[in-house]
Amino acid sequence: MRRLVTRLRELAWRAHARLRRGTLERELDDEMRFHRELLARDLERDGLSAAQAREAASRRFGNTLRLRERSADVWGFPQLETVLQDLRYGARALRRAPGFTGVAVCATGLAIGVNCAFFTLVDSLVWKPIPVADASSMVALVTSIANRETNGRFSHAEYMDIAGRTRTLRDVTAFAPGRIALADPAGGRRALAVGAGFVSGNYFAALGGVAERGRVLVAGDDEPDAPPVVVISERLWRSAFAEAAGVVGRDVIVNGVHVTVAGVARRDFIGVTPVVPDVWMPVTVAARLGIIGASLASRTDRFLALHGHLRAGATREQAAAESSPIVADLAQPAPPAGSELADRWVTGVRVLPQTSLVPLDMQTARIALPGFVAVALVLVIACANLAILLLARALARQREVAVRMAVGASRARLVRQLLTESALIAALGAVLGLALANWAVTATAQAVVQRLPISIGTLVLDLHPSGRVYLYTIALGVASVLVFGLVPALHGTSLDLHTSLKGEDRLFGSRLRRSRFRDGLVAGQVAACVVLGVAAATLVRSLRESLRADTNLHVEQVLVATLGIDGSGRTSPRLAAARSELAARSGQLAGVERTARVTEVPFAGAWASLHVAGRDEGLPRVLPYNVVTPGYFKVVGQRLLRGRGFSPADSGASARVAIITAAAARTFWPGREGVGQTLRAVHASETGADVVTPYEVVGVVADARSGSLWADDAAGYVFLLATPRQVAGGDMALLLRSDGSRRDLVPALSRLAADIDPTAPFEATWVTRLLDAQAVPFRYAAAVATMVGALGLALAAVGLYAVVAFSVRQRRREVAVRVALGATPRDVLAAVLRREIRLVVAGLGAGVVLALGEARLLGATGIPFSPVGAGGFVAILLFLLAVALIATAIPARLALRVDPMQALRQE
Secondary structure, rough: OOOHHHHHHHHHHHHHHOOOOOOHHHHHHHHHHHHHHHHHHHHHHHHOOOOHHHHHHHHHHHOOOHHHHHHHHHOHHHHHHHHHHHHHHHHHHHHHHHHOOOOOHHHHHHHHHHHHHHHHHHHHHHHHOOOOHHHEEEEEEEEOOEEEEEOOEHHHHHHHHHHHOOOOEEEEEEEEEEEEEEEOOOOOOOOEEEEEEEEOOOOHHHHHHOOOEEEEOOHHHOOOOOOOOEOOOHHHHHHHHHOOOOOOOOOOEEOEEEEEEEEEEEOOOOOOOOOOOOOOEEHHHHOOOOOOOOOOOOOOOOOOOEEEEEEEOHHHHHHHHHHHHOOOOOOOOOOOOOOHHHOOEEEEEEEOOOOOOOOOHHHHHHHHHHHHHHHHHEEEEEHHHHHHHHHHHHHOOOHHHHHHOOOOOOOOHHHHHHHHHHHHHHHHHHHHHHHHHHHHHHHHHHHHHHOOHHOOOOEEOOOOHHHHHHHHHHHHHHHHHHHHHHHHHHHHHHHHHHHHHOOOHHHHHHHHEEEEEEHHHHHHHHHHHHHHHHHHHHHHHHHHHHHHHHHOOOOOOOOEEOOOOEEEEEHHHHHHHHHHHHHHHOOOOOEEEEEEEOOOOOOOOOOOOOOOEEOOOOOEEEOOOEEEOOOOHHHOOOOOOEEEOOOHHOOOOOEEEEEEHHHHHHHOOOOOOOOOOOEEEEEOOOOOOOOEEEEEEEEEOOOOOOOOOOOOOOOOEEEOOOOHHHHHHHHOOOEEEEEEOOOOOHHHHHHHHHHHHHOOOOEEEEHHHHHHHHHHHHHHHHHHHHHHHHHHHHHHHHHHHHHHHHHHHHOOHHHHHHHHHHHHHHHHHHHHHHHHHHHHHHHHHHHHHHHHHHHHHHHOOOOOOOOOOHHHHHHHHHEEEEHOOOOHHHHHHHHOOOOOHHHHHHH
């Protein structure tokens, strides 16, 4: 303790003395002058003259400047002052070389920016706490079905049992997404289709949500006799209600039911999902008023996502063990494997951490690993460029380094000075990279949000850099300095003082040619570029393969129109009649070629599943299916390969006909025509027994992915003909094919819908917009992969050109001597090319080996990547080889044009 107090006093005295340094220096000068005068007087008494006494006193007293510096060390912080001196000198040195500084800072900034942008996105999804109260104890509950891990939902009865009986969890909440039709009676406008969240009464209280105006939902709103209320988002309040001050307490119409606005939620409330709905309503009220069709008493009608907080001292394993018996029906025998009922048979509950939007697990790590590898390779290439530039700069400054060593500077002092310059470059690059990353992430997020449908809600993602992002940026800068700045500094200061002062080290560029570090950097940079190019090409090709899966449909001129939103899982007779009238009258509009109706709109998401048994007696296959009217295939442009399409004659109530894709025919009847075969659909009855319904296959259509881009369509699709009852029910969407002659088809449809039903919300959009919405992540990922790969190739090309060109320029005297001795320009050029191309070829070979290992690593992630073929490898290798040839040939030819005598005199 005493030592600490003494140290603190010393630091305080040094700080005080640093502030009075001018006064202390004057006092020290006076004191040293006084002692020299006393010594001179003593020498005069010994018989010396005054001049001789002053000279002898100065010699005995010693070097005044050195004594002054040693005394001044006690007044301040010498190490800090040395660092500041190095920084000032390094800044001046970089300012004197603006070209070198600009290239180094830009290359480093771009590489750090790419890394920080990717890390910012991962940090926002994986590490940044979800913005709810007590996020550290937040967990998500999911059901396990048929002993498979899945993100299964819960029924309302199961939620009530878990919330009421659990002792390891607190504040268990329920959430279900949906869409509603919202109308303001005072506004006199058509109802809006908005995203909704059906939640438990404690949803806001458990997650820390507060109201901007009015109040949020409370537990009392869940009571059976509670009046129906909703809470709207701040965005909806501004857009639909024009920021009306009296919105709280206003009566609005939700799916034809009058409810009251209880409050406006604050803008920063997100909840448990990044897609924030515009309306929140108690799930019990929504079911009571028929807005949702789920039965709250049923234990098998599962539609709720559950979240909760772990109590102090409880573990996720304990919570899962406690909740599983509540949900699993252990008293009933398990249904047969492969039956439809088995796919809904809950065997237990898993409790997963939900401290962030995306849980950090092995699957997340496998998905993020290729991205980290790609951006890390960009940084490696950029730092290799920086190291080569620093090495060339250090070799070019050997005369300066030699002079400083000759006057007494130690090698450690010079290395520290060179490292300081590298640190300044890295710091400027880190600042530039952080700014670029912030701009890139924000711009990309805004572009993605603009491409998403507005009716699903608002996508909210906190992309502001956290402390982890800043630490990551600092770590990248420090690594750049230590790994790629230290070796050039050591290499540039390991010189022979005598030859360096005379300039003999520049003869034939010997110092640079003997640099194994430089050669290793060139070869390593080429190898890293091959690996990065292959990784980027693999990702881009995989994403483009995913996007090309929809080319078998021709939906460029196809519109999808929806009128109204179903309530209680069914369509009201009034809305069904309005939809039928819209379908009948829309076909008469100018510019409409044909129409069809479907239960599942193409590219609107995953389709419904159908258990189908083929010719064998094995387990049923689960295939996506759609219910369509006869004109569907001509509307979407899906080719008929064999058999026939649906016809009006098939529309009888007892008709059981189906059309399958070619993949489905190969799945069930390999080597045979599917037309004329019987397809058996397996359904589970209320008693749990399987009911088989036969369908005659009347046609086979071309394979086409029309559900979701990421769906597995290897087994094929099944299309069933809509029955008259299904058509009259009105729960089928309307598809229209336009002939392209009318650009105002959407406004014409809107006017027609307003004439039929002026209150029901109407939406009409091109099917290509739905496809684009699905393709947004793929397209931006492909664009980012392309930019990362192009950036890496560009950095490698620039670095390779710079170092090879500098190497050739350093050998101008050698070229001049060779030419003066009679060598032909072709021989000299060939000699220079052989040496540089040898390094590039070595790097290419190492890159190919590493790229093959990279392919195995990508295959281990479990993601279906499309590997790059031999053509991609050859293209990347030829590109780098061409860059090396150009970088070598151009400076060599310029050196050959210089007069040999002039070059020798310049040396």
